[in-house]
Amino acid sequence: MSGVRRTPFNQYESIVLPMVEWLKNQGVRFEMNSTVTNLDFKPSENGKTVECLYYLYDEKENEIKINANDYVFVTIGSMVADSSLGSMTTPAILKLKTSSFTWHLWENISKNQPDFGYPSVFDKRINESKWASFTVTFRNPMFFQLMEKFSGNKAGTGGLITFKDSNWLLSVALYHQPYFINQPDNVYVCWGYGLFPDNKGNYVQKKMADCTGEEILTELCSHLQFNKELPLILNTSTCIPCIMPFITSQFLTRKMGDRPQIIPKGSTNLAFIGQFCEIPDDVVFTVDYSVRLAQIAVYSLLKLNKKITPIYKGQYNIKVLFNALKTIFFPL
Numbered sequence: 001m002s003g004v005r006r007t008p009f010n011q012y013e014s015i016v017l018p019m020v021e022w023l024k025n026q027g028v029r030f031e032m033n034s035t036v037t038n039l040d041f042k043p044s045e046n047g048k049t050v051e052c053l054y055y056l057y058d059e060k061e062n063e064i065k066i067n068a069n070d071y072v073f074v075t076i077g078s079m080v081a082d083s084s085l086g087s088m089t090t091p092a093i094l095k096l097k098t099s100s101f102t103w104h105l106w107e108n109i110s111k112n113q114p115d116f117g118y119p120s121v122f123d124k125r126i127n128e129s130k131w132a133s134f135t136v137t138f139r140n141p142m143f144f145q146l147m148e149k150f151s152g153n154k155a156g157t158g159g160l161i162t163f164k165d166s167n168w169l170l171s172v173a174l175y176h177q178p179y180f181i182n183q184p185d186n187v188y189v190c191w192g193y194g195l196f197p198d199n200k201g202n203y204v205q206k207k208m209a210d211c212t213g214e215e216i217l218t219e220l221c222s223h224l225q226f227n228k229e230l231p232l233i234l235n236t237s238t239c240i241p242c243i244m245p246f247i248t249s250q251f252l253t254r255k256m257g258d259r260p261q262i263i264p265k266g267s268t269n270l271a272f273i274g275q276f277c278e279i280p281d282d283v284v285f286t287v288d289y290s291v292r293l294a295q296i297a298v299y300s301l302l303k304l305n306k307k308i309t310p311i312y313k314g315q316y317n318i319k320v321l322f323n324a325l326k327t328i329f330f331p332l
């Protein structure tokens with residue numbers, strides 16, 4: 001699943017860095033390694049105007065006064081906040097409460113401001129929003145070779161593989177290799193996750209959330225019946241478990257008003273961005289959602305007459321409908 005078109009170029013070096021340079025040349029100031037903690041609003045009867053932004057840098061409180069021609073775009077909520085990592089020999093430990101500045105900022109500014117939504121709908125239900133995920137670094141081509149033979153797809157051409165009978169509901173994705181710049185020739189990387197981390201595995205009799213990297217890799221290879229090759233795979237690989245408490249928080253049940261409008265009612269200079277604002281008809285989680293939301297935020301607040309990228313409606317695409325019917329009636 002990916003909404004952004006891939007190019008042969010390194011996107012960070014060919015897009016992000018030149019854009020940052022250009023913005024700096026236009027006078028934009030970047031405050032790095034800083035966390036925004038709160039906003040102050042100018043009191044007025046029906047308007048909402050941010051007049052000051054508070055942030056922490058080097059553990060010291062700082063503030064930025066917001067001038068008449070300034071605009072404030074605030075990311076609220078985060079799907080990766082409070083993620084924790086394990087190792088080949090230790091499980092990742094679930095954080096039961098957020099210590100993330102992103103959630104705290106939303107909580108701080110939405111107190112007594114119903115138009116700013118209700119973060120507690122999304123950040124207080126970790127049991128419903130968590131996932132266990134993992135990455136594997138293979139220092140041997142064997143796993144990729146076996147997978148390509150098993151699936152009939154060259155890595156990077158087949159999409160996610162889901163093990164539908166897995167108690168953890170495991171999925172794994174094998175991308176084009178090399179995946180990273182300067183990835184050595186004989187190194188292969190893949191990523192996977194389990195949607196039910198509180199269930200015991202089919203082969204490893206432990207909850208996925210309590211498993212070490214070695215145990216997760218054992219369960220994965222056992223589903224694939226790579227039993228003979230398992231010792232070599234384990235000896236030449238590093239599997240890192242990761243628990244993400246809020247990864248599906250944006251999908252949680254909610255009612256209208258729990259997510260704020262992109263430009264909250266009465267706002268003169270504030271817009272929200274990220275994954276937790278209302279865009280009617282659009283689907284959360286994807287990069288597309290955040291990009292479209294940012295477009296709406298900027299074009300609306302700055303009153304720019306520019307076209308918002310339309311939402312792709314796959315449900316009306318004949319080819320998609322045909323493939324869906326084929327999958328329903330003739331699975332595999």
Ligand SMILES: Cc1cc2nc3c(=O)[nH]c(=O)nc-3n(C[C@H](O)[C@H](O)[C@H](O)COP(=O)(O)OP(=O)(O)OC[C@H]3O[C@@H](n4cnc5c(N)ncnc54)[C@H](O)[C@@H]3O)c2cc1C
Binds near residue numbers: 288
């Ligand atoms: C494992 C995984 C796989 C995914 N796969 C896909 C995929 O295949 N396709 C797809 O479309 N999407 C995918 N996504 C989702 C995609 O990564 C997100 O939708 C996207 O990154 C959200 O972008 P964003 O700019 O809204 O938020 P973020 O990427 O979270 O960026 C927000 C930034 O703002 C900073 N920030 C927030 N609050 C504050 C604050 N108070 N002070 C200072 N800085 C702050 C954060 O540190 C962060 O750098 C995946 C996500 C994960 C975790």
